[in-house]
Amino acid sequence: MDSLELVKSISIVSPTKIVFLVIDGLGGLASPETGKTELETAKTPNLDKLAAKGVCGLIDPVSPGITPGSGAGHLALFGYDPVSFNIGRGVLEAVGVDFDLKRGDIAARGNFCTVDKAGLVTDRRAGRVSTEKCTELCRLLDGQVIDGVEIFVRPVREHRFAAVFRGDNLSPEVSDSDPQQTGVPPKELIPTHAIARRTANIANQFIAQAKIILAKHSPANMILFRGFSSLPHLPAMSEIYKLKPAAIATYPMYRGLARLVGMEVLETGASIEDEFKTLAQNYNDYDFFFLHIKAADAAGEDGDFDRKVAVIEEVDSLFPELVSLQPDVIVVTGDHSTPAPLKGHSWHPVPVLLYSRWCRADKAKEFSESACLLGGLGRLRATEIMPLAMANALKLTKFGA
Amino acid sequence: MDSLELVKSISIVSPTKIVFLVIDGLGGLASPETGKTELETAKTPNLDKLAAKGVCGLIDPVSPGITPGSGAGHLALFGYDPVSFNIGRGVLEAVGVDFDLKRGDIAARGNFCTVDKAGLVTDRRAGRVSTEKCTELCRLLDGQVIDGVEIFVRPVREHRFAAVFRGDNLSPEVSDSDPQQTGVPPKELIPTHAIARRTANIANQFIAQAKIILAKHSPANMILFRGFSSLPHLPAMSEIYKLKPAAIATYPMYRGLARLVGMEVLETGASIEDEFKTLAQNYNDYDFFFLHIKAADAAGEDGDFDRKVAVIEEVDSLFPELVSLQPDVIVVTGDHSTPAPLKGHSWHPVPVLLYSRWCRADKAKEFSESACLLGGLGRLRATEIMPLAMANALKLTKFGA
Numbered sequence: 001m002d003s004l005e006l007v008k009s010i011s012i013v014s015p016t017k018i019v020f021l022v023i024d025g026l027g028g029l030a031s032p033e034t035g036k037t038e039l040e041t042a043k044t045p046n047l048d049k050l051a052a053k054g055v056c057g058l059i060d061p062v063s064p065g066i067t068p069g070s071g072a073g074h075l076a077l078f079g080y081d082p083v084s085f086n087i088g089r090g091v092l093e094a095v096g097v098d099f100d101l102k103r104g105d106i107a108a109r110g111n112f113c114t115v116d117k118a119g120l121v122t123d124r125r126a127g128r129v130s131t132e133k134c135t136e137l138c139r140l141l142d143g144q145v146i147d148g149v150e151i152f153v154r155p156v157r158e159h160r161f162a163a164v165f166r167g168d169n170l171s172p173e174v175s176d177s178d179p180q181q182t183g184v185p186p187k188e189l190i191p192t193h194a195i196a197r198r199t200a201n202i203a204n205q206f207i208a209q210a211k212i213i214l215a216k217h218s219p220a221n222m223i224l225f226r227g228f229s230s231l232p233h234l235p236a237m238s239e240i241y242k243l244k245p246a247a248i249a250t251y252p253m254y255r256g257l258a259r260l261v262g263m264e265v266l267e268t269g270a271s272i273e274d275e276f277k278t279l280a281q282n283y284n285d286y287d288f289f290f291l292h293i294k295a296a297d298a299a300g301e302d303g304d305f306d307r308k309v310a311v312i313e314e315v316d317s318l319f320p321e322l323v324s325l326q327p328d329v330i331v332v333t334g335d336h337s338t339p340a341p342l343k344g345h346s347w348h349p350v351p352v353l354l355y356s357r358w359c360r361a362d363k364a365k366e367f368s369e370s371a372c373l374l375g376g377l378g379r380l381r382a383t384e385i386m387p388l389a390m391a392n393a394l395k396l397t398k399f400g401a
Numbered sequence: 402m403d404s405l406e407l408v409k410s411i412s413i414v415s416p417t418k419i420v421f422l423v424i425d426g427l428g429g430l431a432s433p434e435t436g437k438t439e440l441e442t443a444k445t446p447n448l449d450k451l452a453a454k455g456v457c458g459l460i461d462p463v464s465p466g467i468t469p470g471s472g473a474g475h476l477a478l479f480g481y482d483p484v485s486f487n488i489g490r491g492v493l494e495a496v497g498v499d500f501d502l503k504r505g506d507i508a509a510r511g512n513f514c515t516v517d518k519a520g521l522v523t524d525r526r527a528g529r530v531s532t533e534k535c536t537e538l539c540r541l542l543d544g545q546v547i548d549g550v551e552i553f554v555r556p557v558r559e560h561r562f563a564a565v566f567r568g569d570n571l572s573p574e575v576s577d578s579d580p581q582q583t584g585v586p587p588k589e590l591i592p593t594h595a596i597a598r599r600t601a602n603i604a605n606q607f608i609a610q611a612k613i614i615l616a617k618h619s620p621a622n623m624i625l626f627r628g629f630s631s632l633p634h635l636p637a638m639s640e641i642y643k644l645k646p647a648a649i650a651t652y653p654m655y656r657g658l659a660r661l662v663g664m665e666v667l668e669t670g671a672s673i674e675d676e677f678k679t680l681a682q683n684y685n686d687y688d689f690f691f692l693h694i695k696a697a698d699a700a701g702e703d704g705d706f707d708r709k710v711a712v713i714e715e716v717d718s719l720f721p722e723l724v725s726l727q728p729d730v731i732v733v734t735g736d737h738s739t740p741a742p743l744k745g746h747s748w749h750p751v752p753v754l755l756y757s758r759w760c761r762a763d764k765a766k767e768f769s770e771s772a773c774l775l776g777g778l779g780r781l782r783a784t785e786i787m788p789l790a791m792a793n794a795l796k797l798t799k800f801g802a
Contacts, residue, residue, distance in 0.1 A: 001484055003464065010467075358742075360430055360438075360749050362774065378750075378780035380465055387466030391748040398746055399463055400473030400483055401490035401628060 004079065006399065007387050008240045016328035016393040018243070019279070019289045022077060023315055024070070024254075025297030025338025027350040027369065031305055038296075038305060038340060039351060040368040042312035046319040047332060047353065047367040054330070054355030056364040057377025059385060061336050067347045073335030074257050078290075079241075079386030080234060087260070088172060088229020093162035095256030097154045101231055106170045106199055109227045110153070110161040111178065112137060112220035119185045124178065125159040126220040134161060137220055140213050146202045156252070163225065165203065171196035174203060176226035186224055199228070236262030237288070241390060246285070248278045249292035258290055272311075276318045283325050291322070300338030301345075308340050329356045329393045331385060332367065352377060352385060356392035405480060407800065408788050409641045417729035417794040419644070420680070420690045423478060424716055425471070425655075426698030426739025428751040428770065432706055439697075439706060439741060440752060441769040443713035447720040448733060448754065448768040455731070455756030457765040458778025460786060462737050468748045474736030475658050479691075480642075480787030481635060488661070489573065489630020494563040496657025498555045502632055507571045507600055510628040511554070511562040512579065513538060513621035520586045525579065526560040527621040535562060538621055541614050547603045564626065566604065572597035575604060577627035587625055600629070637663030638689070642791060647686070649679045650693035659691055673712075677719045684726050692723075701739030702746075709741050730757040730794045732786060733768065753778060753786060757793035 001009070028037035061068040061076045062083065071092050072082035090107035101107060112134065114123040129137075135155040141163075142153040149167030156162055173193035177186045189207070191200040207223060214221045237245045239262070247258030247265045255265045264286070268278040272293055279291055293315055299308035322330065333352035336345050351372040362376030377388070390396045402410070429438035462469040462477045463484065472493050473483035491508035502508060513535065515524040530538075536556040542564075543554040550568030557563055574594035578587045587608070592601040608624060615622045638646045640663070648659030648666045656666045665687070669679040673694055680692055694716055700708035723731065734753035737746050752773040763777030778789070791797045 006463075006467065006484060358430065358740075358747070360740075360770065363771065374775065376774055377465075378459070378774075384465040387464065388748070389466075391466040391468065396466065396468060396748070398468050398470045400470040400487055401493040401630075 003081070003383065003387070004235065004240055007079065007390065007396065010397045010399050011240065011242045011390060012395055012397055013242045014393065014395050015287070016395060017287045018329040018331070018389050018393050019291065019322060019325070019327040020077065020389070021291045021293070021315075021322065021330070021332045022074070023293045023296045023312065023332070023334050025300045025336060025345065026334025027337025027339070027346070027348050028300065028308065029339035029341045029348065031341070037369050038300070038308040039312055040370065042309045042316065044312060044316040044367055046316050046323070048365065050323065050330065050332070050355050051353050051367040051371065052365045053361055054353050055359045055362050055377050056351065056353050056367065056372040056375030058349035058369070058372050058379045059333060059352050059382040060349050060379070061382045063381070065347050067345050068336045069345070070253060070335060071257060073382070074254065075261070076382035077333065077335055077385060078237065078261050079383050080261065081383055085232050085234055087232055089227025090162065090229040091231060092253055092256065093156055093160070093227070094154070094164050095260055096251070096253035097156055097162055098252065098256070099152065099154055099162060099164060101164065102166065103231055104166070104170065106165040106172050106228055106230055108163045108203070108225045110163050111224045112159045112161070113222050113224050114219040115186070115222040121179060121182050121184060121186060121222070121224070123219060124182060124224065128158045129220050131155060131157050133220065134158060137214065137217060141210055144206065144209060146205050149202050151206055159220070165199065170199045172199070172228045172230045174200045174228040177207065178224035178226045186222065189225065234260050238262050241288070241386070241395070243288040244286045245288035245290065246282060247290045247292070248275050249290070249294070250275065251292070251294045254292045254294070263290060272314055273318060276321045280321060280325060296334070297338045300340050301343060303340050303343040305340035329354065329389050331389050333385065349379060350382070354385070354388060354392065358392055358394070403482070404784065404788070405636065405641055408480065408791065408797065411798045411800050412641065412643045412791060413796055413798055414643045415794065415796050416688070417796060418688045419730040419732070419790050419794050420692065420723060420726070420728040421478065421790070422692045422694070422716075422723065422731070422733045423475070424694045424697045424713065424733070424735050426701040426737060426746065427735025428738025428740070428747070428749050429701065429709065430740035430742045430749065432742070438770050439701070439709040440713055441771065443710045443717065445713060445717040445768055447717045447724070449766065451724065451731065451733070451756050452754050452768040452772065453766045454762055455754050456760045456763050456778050457768065457773040457776030458753050459750035459770070459773050459780045460734065460753050460783040461750050461780070462783045464782070466748050468746050469737050470746070471654060471736060472658060474783070475655065476662070477783035478734065478736055478786060479638065479662050480784050481662065482784055486633045486635055488633055490628025491563065491630040492632060493654060493657070494557055494561070494628075495555070495565050496661060497654035498557055498563055499653060499657065500553065500555055500563060500565060502565065503567065504632055505567070505571065507566040507573050507629055507631050509564045509604070509626045511564050512625045513560045513562070514623050514625050515620040516587070516623040522580060522583050522585060522587060522623070522625070524620060525583060525625065529559045530621050532556060532558050534621065535559060538615065538618060542611055545607065545610060547606050550603050552607055560621070566600065571600045573600070573629045573631045575601045575629040578608065579625035579627045587623065590626065632661070635662050639663050642689070642787070642796070644689040645687050646689035646691065647683060648691045648693070649676050650691070650695070651676065652693070652695045655693045655695070664691060673715055674719060677722045681722060681726060697735070698739045701741050702744060704741050704744040706741035730755065730790050732790050734786065750780060751783070755786070755789060755793065759793055759795070
């Protein structure tokens with residue numbers, strides 16, 4: 001019996017509510033000047049107040065030393081082992097643009113790129129063409145049928161798009177065509193398993209067609225593919241936890257992820273304030289909320305320490321609106337660390353704060369990496385947070401006689 | 402190689418002795434008035450003295466968030482993964498009344514209940530009939546033979562009894578008949594796997610017979626079954642650890658559990674003082690002792706904070722008798738938390754204290770949840786305590802070349 005099955009066997013419906021506030025890329029590293037991380041630098045009186053009443057700790061999204069992608073980080077928070085349930089990049093892009101991916105579909109992430117007359121890649125992102133241009137070009141490529149396989153092409157953002165191959169006998173075991181460098185031609189797609197020969201063949205034909213169609217659209221005169229993948233078999237949260245879960249997220253990828261685990265994705269405005277409002281407006285209709293704040297991660301990726309601090313402070317200033325709803329369980333954490341000094345996702349464990357009436361409060365008086373290190377939750381796997389939240393909501397019965 | 406096999410492969414016989422003092426339901430939650438848990442409230446100078454010389458930590462009986470039953474909590478302490486070795490309710494009840502369960506026997510937990518003329522359950526516990534009445538009714542049901550299967554019926558306490566089916570081709574894959582609510586008829590037993598069709602059929606016949614036999618014994622005029630189960634394949638502690646283990650426990654269920662892992666169960670008086678005396682009297686004859694204190698859990702279940710404090714203080718006052726025997730390794734812990742504020746078992750990690758000459762003492766100066774949080778053992782799975790105790794007793798050789 002794995003841990004999802006274990007939790008499923010003891011979960012019960014109850015009127016209590018759980019709110020997960022996920023500040024993307026929350027964990028950080030100290031600024032060399034101050035010795036304080038982004039979270040430690042930010043003034044967060046409201047999060048600190050809850051930390052004093054709650055229990056803190058540090059979570060490893062996958063395991064110590066492993067830097068997760070966004071999909072893996074979030075799946076772990078929702079209790080799904082991210083190694084068993086690996087979501088491919090293509091699937092993530094497709095569900096992120098609300099594409100209704102079916103079982104058996106093969107999705108790939110596409111980039112528009114620039115190639116020179118010799119066919120060598122000169123810009124892997126086609127000068128980051130506008131999303132409008134991307135949308136226009138996707139329309140040109142969309143709807144082809146090759147050897148009975150239908151190909152859907154959907155714009156994502158700037159140079160990025162999602163392609164979905166729908167037909168019989170397809171397989172995701174296909175290599176990337178993105179060479180990850182300039183001055184070389186795009187790679188040919190190769191089946192990494194014999195079963196995917198047909199898929200690689202059709203996708204290569206599609207690329208050849210695209211090259212002809214895009215010839216006059218420089219700088220977006222070619223495409224690159226990576227992350228061929230198909231839908232993993234994710235049991236719904238309603239099935240495992242007997243929850244009625246809702247997601248509040250502005251970025252398509254996170255909305256798509258939430259949908260993959262069976263959450264209802266709520267309409268929301270683009271600002272952090274809008275997201276908190278959406279929570280309040282829908283509070284009566286669900287018993288689990290995933291509230292996703294993207295901007296902290298984006299600031300971290302840009303290496304902008306101060307902007308990440310500002311995002312955390314903005315979340316803190318809105319946090320009382322969440323607390324005033326009086327959820328039975330509040331969890332505040334991140335899907336991974338994105339330290340501004342590293343300018344990217346990292347392996348560092350992520351601060352987590354859990355509050356409930358039954359949480360056995362610890363001595364942590366503020367929400368920070370250093371306070372969490374001595375917190376009552378200790379160091380946990382991210383997948384263990386969901387069972388803890390369920391327990392604190394009194395939604396799990398006893399295991400074993 | 403799982404962890405039991407690993408330990409088995411390196412365990413050796415040695416003259417050292419280990420004593421496990423298990424204070425049932427030890428872990429707690431803070432009183433809202435004082436901010437201190439039961440253990441933190443109790444005056445425990447003797448346990449504190451050993452904590453100062455030993456190493457402390459917190460253990461999860463199953464995994465974070467999971468509340469264990471008594472069987473699961475104890476198996477974990479003895480080093481057996483409680484998810485792999487899941488003991489059913491029926492087995493626990495049967496071994497708990499000293500029934501000599503054989504391999505192949507199917508045990509179920511029974512309740513006497515009340516049904517009305519229409520056959521609908523009006524009281525799932527038959528007004529909690531007396532244990533004497535239960536004993537009398539069990540005698541009426543005991544000893545039937547249906548289709549070659551012998552059926553043993555033994556009283557447990559009040560309305561509860563254990564039924565054991567002994568014969569060929571039986572299987573525990575049978576659903577419950579207890580509907581878990583009133584106003585509905587008992588459910589028919591259904592095989593959850595085809596292999597259990599015969600068992601369900603025989604047990605349903607037994608229930609029909611019982612209804613006739615009990616017709617005039619209202620309020621105990623019907624029975625309900627749940628937790629059909631058979632003996633799990635538990636390797637003996639003598640085999641895994643090469644120990645000669647003894648159990649000192651007053652409650653039948655814990656005596657039964659100890660027997661399941663191959664401990665010798667010692668005769669003892671009913672008081673905590675008696676149990677400590679039994680330890681001293683038998684100290685020379687075994688090299689592992691499981692000393693079980695039930696009253697802390699019972700007080701927690703009753704929500705009686707002060708009584709739980711008093712039990713812990715009583716244990717502390719007797720503790721010097723244990724220490725004076727100079728065991729090489731002393732472990733003090735619980736099988737799970739039973740916080741008085743929650744009035745039941747809980748998922749909260751359980752304080753553990755380990756003392757040996759070789760324990761690498763930490764800075765914990767008292768035995769409490771908050772001191773254990775910063776203790777040298779950190780946060781562990783309960784199954785990891787037995788290997789640690791064995792190591793500290795110098796009963797494990799090196800693993801690997």
